[in-house]
Amino acid sequence: MKIFYTLIAGFMTVAMLTGLIAYIGLTNTNAISSSYMDVKEETFPVMEALEKMKFHTSERIHYYTHGALSEGAEHEYHEEINKATEEYYSNLNKYEVLVDKYFPDEKGSLEKIKKTTERFNRSCYDILELGNSGAPIKGSKEYVEINAAEKELIEAIDEALEYEYTEFDERSEQVEGTIKSTRDAILLVSLITFIMSIVIGAVISISISNPIIKLTEAAREISRGKLDTSVDIRSNDETGILSDAFNKMVRNISDEIEEHRRAEDELKRTGEQISIMIDSLPLIPYTCKAEGDFAVTYISKSVTRITGYKPGDFTSNPSFWADNIHPEDKQKVFEELTLLFEKGEYYHEYRYKISDGSYSVFGDTLRLIKNPDGKISHIVGTWQDITERKLAEISLRESEERFRSVAQSANDAIISSDGHGKIVFWNDAAKKIFGYESSEVLGKQITILMREKYREDHNKVMERIRTTGESHIIGKTVELHALRKDGSEFPMEISLSSWKTGEKIFFSAIMRDITERRRNEGIQRENERLALANRAKSNFLMVMSHELRTPLNAIIGFTELLKKKEAGDLNQKQQRYADNVHLSGKNLLRIIDDLLDLTRVESGKMEFTIEHVSVPVAVNEVLENIKEKAGKQKIIIKKDLGHEIEFIDTDGQKFRQVLNNLLDNAVKFSKPEGGTVTITAEKEGDMAKFSVADNGIGINEENMGRLFHSFEQLDSGIARKYGGTGLGLAVSKKLVELLGGRIMAQSRYGEGSTFTFYLPVAAKKEGGG
Structure with missing residues (x-):
């Protein structure tokens, strides 16, 4: 324990010398403090009072002169003058107290200040009186007097301040002398303390430095990683104990570092693995x-x-x-x-x-x-x-919305059920077809839509699909009977599909009510039967027409010879008979021709020859044929052919046939007293417009819709009176449409009718077959 006692002795010596320094410093500090307090309590207040008096003197002269020079300013500066005066006398009284207490030898200065103050006050009063009288201030005796009084007062105050500054300098020199002597004493004792400290430090260092150096070197070696380093110090003092403890510590640190290193390596490997896992x-x-x-x-x-x-x-x-x-x-x-x-x-x-x-x-x-x-x-x-997931969700929602939108707007019933046959979706068409609201069927078994005899088979199929996932009806379309809410049955076409969501299976069925289709199929079969009959009729008419034309042409030819008296003269009765036979033959031939044309059109075997047809020539030819009949019925025929429509490209024979049918009807249905028929032709755009107008018996409005129907006479009485088969207009309409045109009629009953048809001016040269 030698080091301990050595250090205690050295510290005690240094402490004693330090105490001596403190005592010297404290003693002289009290003296300095006393001198400073004297200055603080005596000199500083006196100097402060004098400085303020000097300031307030200048302040008062400022306010007095401005109050005198400015009209009415006395009242304006009254408060400032009073305040400055009060402050001046307050500091003067303070100065007088300090002089009486601390500086009796300065009473001469005090009296001088009081005297000059009285003079200054009189001058201030005089200058104000002069200002109130309205007399000029500057250059006056009072103005000179107040400036002289101010100067005298300031000089008296400055003399007192000069005395105080001198007193202050003397006391400052006393304090500085005390500080110097204190500093010299402290420096001397401090030097002795410093020398003693060096000596004591050297002694202590000699006793402990070598062991410490050895420990330091050993610590450096250990810090370099040489954990097998040890310190060889053999002594009974603290350094020997420290050396043993140091060596033991090094061994423990070496063991702990090794253990820590192993743990750190393991932790590092684990951390790297975790980091890789987290980053991936x-x-x-x-x-x-x-x-x-x-x-x-x-x-x-x-x-x-x-x-x-x-x-x-x-x-x-x-x-x-x-x-x-x-x-x-x-x-x-x-x-x-x-x-x-x-x-x-x-x-x-x-x-x-x-x-x-x-x-x-x-x-x-x-x-x-x-x-x-x-x-x-x-x-x-x-x-x-989660962008992809969100996009998938949006896509799924959109897909669901599209499905629901399509399903709800579909005309077919779309119904979905889960794997146990419970209905989970029901669209509007299903409600319309079956009669159930969605609230009535959702969650119910789909078998409520089936006839009783089908339900057991349906349940077996559902069980097989749930068990094996197989069904022969999935993806197929079948027909069966379904059951409406009111209990009625109807034929239905159903297409079934299935899908899975996780482990759950769902089914969707598209169902169509085929009641109307079944009815249409029956109608179609009937139409096909009628079409066969119609074709047979057309074939019959065509054959019969051809068979009738040969003898009829012979009859017409022979009657024409008789009329021309090729076989000799005829009496009046024979001539009438020959005319009747010839006219009837002509009428019958026209009927046969209409029948042939109708059968050709309906069978699609009508042929066309497109040529450059002269409109005036064709019209004149038709008028020539109808002229005799029109003359007998007192009908005047007029024509108005536009010069811009001299030629058209069409089938000339069919064109003349249409004109002939329209003119023949116009003449036929004339009034008994006769009338007028007008044929007009003009160009409208790329079409040629032809009209045949009469002032005959006209047509009832309710009959207009049946004008162009085959084999229809609008009135049975008219048919008996005027004759005809009702084929002329029907054939004309079909011919005009096949030539690329259209036909229409306007009529007022009792006033006449106008039939108008349009044909292309330049038609395509196509043949029909």
Whole structure:
């Protein structure tokens, strides 16, 4: 324990010398303090009072002179003059007290100041009186007097201040002398203390320096990693004990370091594995502050792979996370974070701008971390890019909406059921077809739509699908009978499909009510039968027409010979008979021709020859044929052919036939007293317009819709009176349409009719067959 006692002796010696220095310093400090207090309590107040008196003297002269020079200013500066005067006399009284107490030898200066003060006050009063009288101030005796009084007062105050400054300098020299002697004594004792300290330090160093140096060198070696280093100090004092303890410590540290190194290596390997696992996750673990902009303090390297940003982008900029939230989502995100503090954990989703400038949707799971004392420390969370999932959800929703929209707008019933046959979807068409509201069937068995005898088979099929996943009806279309809400049955066409969601299987059926189709199929079969009959009729008419034309042509030819008296003269009765036979033959031939044309049109065997037809020539030819009949019925035929429509490209024979039918009807249905028929032709655009107008019997409005029907006479009485088969207009309409035109009629009963048809001026040269 030698070092301990040596250090105690050295410290005691130094302490004694330090105490001596303190005593010297304290003694002289009291003397200095006493001198300073004298100055503070005596000299400083006197100097302060004199300085203020000097200031207030200048202030008073300012206010007095301005009050005298300015009209009415005395009252304006009255308050300032009184205040400055009060301050002056307050400091004068203070100066007088200090002189009586501390400086009796300065009473001469005090009396002089009082005397000059009285003179100054009289001058101030005089200058004010002069100012109030309105006499000029500057240059007056009073003005000179007040300036002289001010100067005398200032000089008296300056003399007193000069005396105080001299007194202050003397006392300052006394204090400086005391400080110098104190400093010299302290320096002397401090020098002795310094020398003694060196001696004591040298003695102590000699006794402990060598062991300390050895320990230091050993510590350096250990710091370099040489843990087998030891210190060889053999003594019974503290250094020997320290040496043994040091060696033991080194051994323990070596063992602990080795153990720590092994643990650290293992921890490092584990940390690297965990880091690799975290960085390879589709998540982004992070920590952030629980305040302000929630600045990120740590974030996984996986953030670079997922967002393109580096971890440093987040940790170096406190507002980086908040700045890149989508502007439309930012307020909502921060509002939702308040729920985190209420619940302790929270999940929300928002759009976030990644490095390429686009926005991705991220799911953010957060949890509050608290200190042992319950205070919030920070937030830990995981970020996950859920953009693809969101797009898939949107796509799924859109697909569902499209399906529902299509399903609801479909004319066919669309019904879905689960694997147990319970209805889960029911569209509007199903409601219309079956009569059930969706609320009546959702959750019910689909067998309510089936006849009783089909339900057991349906249940067996459903069980087989649930068990094996196979069915021969999936993907096929079948026909069966279904049951409406009112119990009525109807034929139905059904297409069945299935799909799976996880382990659950669902079925969808598209059902169509084919009642109308079945009815139409029956009608179609009947139409086909009628078409066969019609074709047979047409063939019969064609054959019969051809068979009748040969003898009829012979009859017409022979009657023409008789009329021309080729076989000799005929008496009047024979001539009438020959005319009747010839006219009837002509009428019958026209009927046969109409029948042939109708059968050709209906069978699609009508042929056309397109040629350059002269309209005037064709019209004249038709008029020539009808002239005799028109003359007999007192009909005047007029024509009005436009010069711009001299030629058209059409089938000339069919064109003349249509004109002939229309003119023949116009003449036939004339009034008994005769009338007028007008044929006109003009060009409208690329069409030729032909009209045949009469002032005959006209047509009832209710009969207009049946004008162009085959084998129809509008009135049985008219048919008996005027004759005809009702084929002329029907054939004309079909011919005009096949030539690329159209025909129409206008009529007023009792006033006449106008038939108009249009043909292309330049028609395509096509043949029909």
